[in-house]
Amino acid sequence: MASLTIARPLPRAYRLEPSAIAGALLLVALGVTVVYPVLLIVLQSFDVAGPGQPHVWSLQGWQSALSEPLLRSSLLNTITLTVVKQVITMPLAVAIAWVLARTDLPGGNWLEFGFWVAFFLPPLAVTQSWLLLADAHYGLINQFLAGIFGVRQGPFNVYSFWGLVWVDVVTGAFTVKVMLLTPAFRHMNSTFEEASRIVGGGSMRTILRITVPILMPTILVVLLLGMMASLQSFEIEQVLGTPFRFFVFSTMIYNLVESSQPSYAPAAALAIMVLLVGLALIWLQLRMTSRRQFTTVTGQFKNQPVSLGIWRWPLLAVLMLIMLIVLVTPVLLTVAGTFMTAFGFLNIAHPWTLDNWGAAFRDPQFVRSLTNTLQLAFGSAAIGLATYALIAYIVVRSRFAWRRGLDLVSWLPFTVPGLILSLAMLSLFLGVLPLRPLYGTTWVLILTAVLTGMPLGVQILKGGLLQLGAELEEASRVAGGSWWVTFRRILLRLLGPSLLTVGLIVFVSAARNASYVALLSTTANQPLSMLQLNYLAQGKNEIASVIAFIVTLVSVGGACIARAAGFRGAAAI
Amino acid sequence: MSKAQFRIGRRRLLVLSGAAALLQACSAPAPRAMPTQTTAPAQASSSGPGDWDKILSAAKSEGAITVNTFPGSANQTALAEFSKAYPDIKLEQTTLVSSALAPKILQERQANIFTWDVLHQPTTTSLQVLKPAGVLDPIKPAIVRPDVTDDASWRDGFAAGLALTTDMQLAYQSTLVRAQNLMIDTAQVGPDDFKSAQDLLNPKWKGKIVCTDTRISGSTFFPFTLARLKYGDDWMTQFFQTQEPVIINDGAQIAQLLAHGNYPVAIGAIWTVLQDFQKQGIATTIKQLNLPDIDSAGPSTNGTLWLVNNAPHPNAARVYINWFLSKEGQEAWTSITTDNSRRTDVTPKDDSTFVPRGLSLPDLNEEKYLPEIARTQELAKQLIK
DSSP states (O other), rough: OOOOOOOOOOOOOOOOOOHHHHHHHHHHHIIIIHHHHHHHHHHHTTTTTOSSSHHHHOSHHHHHHTTOOTTHHHHHHHHHHHHHHHHHHHHHHHHHHHHHHOOTTTHHHHHHHHHHHHHSOOOOHHHHHHHHHHTTTTHHHHHHHHHHHHOOSOOOSSSSSSHHHHHHHHHIIIIHHHHHHHHHTTOOHHHHHHHHHHHTTTTHHHHIIHHHHHHHHHHHHHHHHHHHHHHOHHHIIIIIIIGGOOOOOOHHHHHHHHHSSSSHHHHHHHHHHHHHHHOOOOOOOOHTTHHHHHHHHOTTTOOOBOOOOHHHHHHHHHHHHHIIIIIIIHHHHHHHHHSSSTTTTSSSSSOOOOOOHHHHHHTTTTHHHHHHHHEEEEEHHHHHHHHHHHHHHHHHHOOOTTTHHHHHHHHHHGSHHHHHHHHHHHHHHHGGGGGGTTSSSSHHHHHHHHHHHHHHHHHHHHHHHHHHHHHHHHHHHTTTTTTTHHIIIIEEEEHHHHHHHHHHHHHHHHHHOTTTTTOOOTTTOOOHHHHHHHHHHOOOOHHHHHHHHHHHHHHHHHHHHHHHHHHHHHHHO | OHHHHHEEEEOHHHHHHHHHHHHHOOOOOOOOOOOOOOOOOOOOOOOOHHHHHHHHHHHHHHHEEEEOOOOOOOHHHHHHHHHHHHHTSEEEEEOOOOHHHHHHHHHHHHHHOOOSSEEEOOOOOOOOIIIITOOOOOSSGGOOOOHHHHHGTTOOGGGGGGTTSSSSSSSEEOEOOOOEEEEETTTSTTSSOSSSSSGGGGGTTOOOOOOOTTTOHHHHHHHHHHHHHHHHHHHHHHHHSOOOOOOOOOOHHHHHHHHHHHHEEESSSHHHHHHHHHTOOOOTTTTEOTTTTSOOOOOTOEEEEEEEETOOHHHHHHHHHHHHHHHHHHHHHHHHHHOOSSSSOOOOOOOGGGGTOOOOOOOTTTTGGGHHHHHHHHHHHHOOO
């Protein structure tokens, strides 16, 4: 009688996947450049010694933070401002993105480009524009309306809660959402919408029950990014909020750090609180999107624009009005500011001058700062894109065991307030030996810009990848294409609009950001944003406007190049 | 036992290797104890020309110097005169405000990087942060030129410039300006409305005073410290809780608002911004006011020199310091920045901030006032809500 032998499974052939190697290397790199600074911030919250003094470990920093007189009101203000801004901007951005990407609106591409340019405008320059328009005493709109109605003072006051909300919304909180959502809507397969209409669904029902749910990962990511950005928002709150004692978390942290005797421990403790809120939001978002499929681009992809019918021209008029508010007005006022003899004063003998441009160009730092800005912007965009694309691919497409950890770590830079993060980055580049040779060079600024842009870049590319069906890559491999050929000729092309958007955002953010680079810049690597800050600190708003306008031109130049490449790329699909 | 059980998964090996690499990369040297502030050396005997020649020769060999001032194109233009006087010594000028300079200089020093030689810094951060961390060396031994140490060249004598610190060694005050803290719009404020700091508590001005943040800005915590010393903490309590001042951190922004007529009274506006406006025919009704009970004088923002410990170019630093404090240096500096030098052979450039001879005013920059300033800042933290 034959005996039975229990079959044993063949030893599994261990194969080292490239994604595992890349994932591990990225995790190590991010561990050093992201986790380490965050750990430093945590440690700082327990070190109550004065700056430069031997460590003194204590809970006193946390006690000071929690007993801050303004803590409760700042927390409430921060949450209120965040919620109100998202409630206003999110539905509006979704609606506009849908109109731009999925309908036959005339001039849709140009309007989309207009939103990009609106995003490029430096926030401080736009804030100054709205001060000029809506200051309660001297604002031009108030003066005009007061003159017409014969009253002493106009109705608008930019130094108020709603003034703050308005300026926040029009300086980027809204336009960036349109930028990020439009490519996602463009990737939406029309067959889903057609199926809805076939069974009798109207346009609104189709949008709410088909389109939005399918695009939920991207919408949630954009919402989350908006909330995180709002939690950390500082410049506008500092300029407009402090005068009427509207304090938020970021201005509280600023006051602790900017004092002549800085209190880093309580400032770090407050930053940890923001970080914990951020981590909670991230966890929620990951949970909501982890178990569903959101594929919209498949082998049968079709993009059929929806006809707007009689709504075409009214919607165009509305969007043109929005463009007037978010783009045309700030640009005109910023340009006007560059020619003003005294910013905001038009009732003097000679209100206009070319001297500001001359003064800016004659500044011995100008050319070097411009060169540094171009290096910084292009370098950050190139390195950032490659890094974010790799991280997003590993998280979405690979079987790397620690891909969720990689995803979480990529969010971290966004959870820490800018001022505290810049202190931590200073410690990073001085404290980690292999990175120290970079200190004082433009590479420091490039790496910082790449790290701070990582959450947004990775999440947008992740959203784009989630929309792409796996069968497209499989078809390529079946046809004999290698991983690199598939990645280059299928994925990158389909992700083109998202890649361009992310690259552009990194480019612009690197060109105009001052908060992250303030502690890392030197005279040698100083970009234009620091030069602008220096002029503002001296009260030379007119020359600062010139610098702001040049930064905008650099950004628009980058956008034109990217847009041209994007049009060619989109046509090829 | 099968071969599979002895095989370490390559994925696991990669992760372990990565963790090991991470630990290695993160191993920075243990923080060194900051060099403690050295005791002041014995006063150097006056140097002869030969000594100065040696210092100059050594400075030229060093070939460079790094100096920090506050931002300002005038500061950069003024210090370019040093490069003309000493073309063999390349001047690298950074323009960091105190809150940016302090963390940078401290963190760099912890990493054994020494960038700066000389600082032009206000006293508060220098004494509260840099001095305890051992960043500063006594400057007095570095001042060796006879034309600089000559008592006749300085208002109240050479030694008066060392009085900012109790050891009379650490810093040198080259300029003397009257505080320009309080400004009024004479179109909205009567000539007799303000005679003392108590008038700032008049309910008539409730909600109409704009000031910089007392927790941060010297242009406010200096006069408020004087008010508190004269009238008690209640003065500040009343000011913040009853008068509801508008707080704006940016002195330039305050100057703009004042010029637009938004507020009749301002504390902490940048006077030079208003002066620029007045040259354009704007803000001509804005005047500076010196209330006798909160009037003070001291160095201008960039008027105090500090020598950095472990300066990378020590001899170039001495050449720079002696040049800056010389007649040529002070003339170059004040002509472009419109500061008022303490030197008696350099004419004052700004009458509005000139301290008349014989007028003795407290200088809140002096080290002895630090505890009171800290108390003012702490009280402001409690009161600003």
